[in-house]
Amino acid sequence: MNRAPSVFLVDDDRDLRKAMQQTLELAGFAVSPFPSAAEALAKLDPGFEGVVVSDIRMPGMDGLAFFRRIAELDADLPVILVTGHGDIPMAVQAIQDGVYDFIAKPFAADRLVQSARRAEEKRRLVMENRALRQAAEAASESLPLIGQTPVMERLRQTLRHIADTDVDVLVAGETGSGKEVVATLLHQWSRRRSGNFVALNCGALPETVIESELFGHEPGAFTGAVKKRIGRIEHASGGTLFLDEIEAMPPATQVKMLRVLEAREITPLGTNIVRPVDIRVVAAAKIDLGDPAERGEFREDLYYRLNVVTLSIPPLRERREDIPLLFSHFLKRASERFGREVPEISAMVRDHLMTHGWPGNVRELSHFAERVALGVEANPGKSAAPPVPSNGTLPERLERYEADILKEALTAHRGDVRETLQALGIPRKTFYDKLQRHGINRADYGRGAEES
Numbered sequence: 001m002n003r004a005p006s007v008f009l010v011d012d013d014r015d016l017r018k019a020m021q022q023t024l025e026l027a028g029f030a031v032s033p034f035p036s037a038a039e040a041l042a043k044l045d046p047g048f049e050g051v052v053v054s055d056i057r058m059p060g061m062d063g064l065a066f067f068r069r070i071a072e073l074d075a076d077l078p079v080i081l082v083t084g085h086g087d088i089p090m091a092v093q094a095i096q097d098g099v100y101d102f103i104a105k106p107f108a109a110d111r112l113v114q115s116a117r118r119a120e121e122k123r124r125l126v127m128e129n130r131a132l133r134q135a136a137e138a139a140s141e142s143l144p145l146i147g148q149t150p151v152m153e154r155l156r157q158t159l160r161h162i163a164d165t166d167v168d169v170l171v172a173g174e175t176g177s178g179k180e181v182v183a184t185l186l187h188q189w190s191r192r193r194s195g196n197f198v199a200l201n202c203g204a205l206p207e208t209v210i211e212s213e214l215f216g217h218e219p220g221a222f223t224g225a226v227k228k229r230i231g232r233i234e235h236a237s238g239g240t241l242f243l244d245e246i247e248a249m250p251p252a253t254q255v256k257m258l259r260v261l262e263a264r265e266i267t268p269l270g271t272n273i274v275r276p277v278d279i280r281v282v283a284a285a286k287i288d289l290g291d292p293a294e295r296g297e298f299r300e301d302l303y304y305r306l307n308v309v310t311l312s313i314p315p316l317r318e319r320r321e322d323i324p325l326l327f328s329h330f331l332k333r334a335s336e337r338f339g340r341e342v343p344e345i346s347a348m349v350r351d352h353l354m355t356h357g358w359p360g361n362v363r364e365l366s367h368f369a370e371r372v373a374l375g376v377e378a379n380p381g382k383s384a385a386p387p388v389p390s391n392g393t394l395p396e397r398l399e400r401y402e403a404d405i406l407k408e409a410l411t412a413h414r415g416d417v418r419e420t421l422q423a424l425g426i427p428r429k430t431f432y433d434k435l436q437r438h439g440i441n442r443a444d445y446g447r448g449a450e451e452s
């Protein structure tokens, strides 16, 4: 992409052509000179990455006819017309028809250079947008796991290699980085795809429920167990068991799970029955379970049992080159869903894409794309800071400001606690204490039911 910007230069007057060529070349353009529009047209293709500068009055095809032919070829290709006859009405008409700029001779060298530079910049953005769109289309057709960075290419390759083996897999990565996508692919790319993909979030269920969910139970196994229940592990037999947030699995359950992994059999609660199960386990963790400090209560033996293969998904900030591709994919998808035109990517949005830290990773990026598709994110970055209250005592003003920031963050993350906490960078307890103090009800901010 770092080639010199190019200009197709057309003028029948040899001296003027030479002079303009020199001016443009001095300014860093690669110039292709032509004595006639027809000759230039023969060499021009729709994907041309540069701009066209042409005289108007020429024998044969004149500049305006030339412009119309170019517009048929590629309506986004900027054309700058030069004329020796200060013909104002024609200039006005030409600009209305879509000519990029109209320059009257004699002109200062700088006038031509500035115009060519601006046109070239515009052309580059158009071509970038096109390339992104094409790449996203190609990616979304064939791949649910988008990414062209070497780490993502490698990840996909590893997935293909191990998908059809029965090896248990630990998937590690921050929130929103794509752990569930990876788990789903492991299932879909294996012969187990005809079986069930059963997901269990170990962090979302109370300790008392999780074991009966996993192992099932017989009637009367515990108070409230009226009917027999087939556990998720059995349900996943022949397919894949996805244990999400494995780090949150209660210690007592970890012991039982370890046994399941080793013996490939289960005993439903309240029974002595032992049933064989044919499962492949994919576990997901947000923390590095290999690090004893992070592992906390998580059993080392279970970690080693799960760690036969670990797939680490790097956070988005460590593979920033994937951001444009992912973003245009999500933008297109969201626009389709909302029945809108895919909006052009503004400089502000582009800037936000490249500078934001994306703590919520791909999920945060996809939510951002939805807001851009809806046109409610015209000014990213700025919206994060509510106006500072200007009256009251300092403590009062700080209180109100804090409440505003909390509301703002909840709004931005549609009530998702995990994302809001991450954005605010405060502990969960502090967060809930503050909500209570300010009388803010999280459920007012969207899908609040995810956590209790």
Ligand SMILES: Nc1ncnc2c1ncn2[C@@H]1O[C@H](COP(=O)(O)OP(=O)(O)OP(=O)(O)O)[C@@H](O)[C@H]1O
Pocket (backbone or CB within 6 Å): 144, 145, 146, 147, 173, 174, 175, 176, 177, 178, 179, 180, 181, 182, 286, 326, 362, 363, 366
């Ligand atoms: N590489 C990717 N290509 C396309 N979409 C992706 C990719 N990675 C993640 N996503 C999308 O981002 C969202 C979050 O991904 P996913 O649910 O897999 O994250 P996660 O790591 O399981 O997050 P959490 O830890 O919060 O559960 C999903 O909508 C998913 O489809």
Ligand SMILES: [Mg+2]
Pocket (backbone or CB within 6 Å): 179, 180, 244
């Ligand atoms: Mg997940």
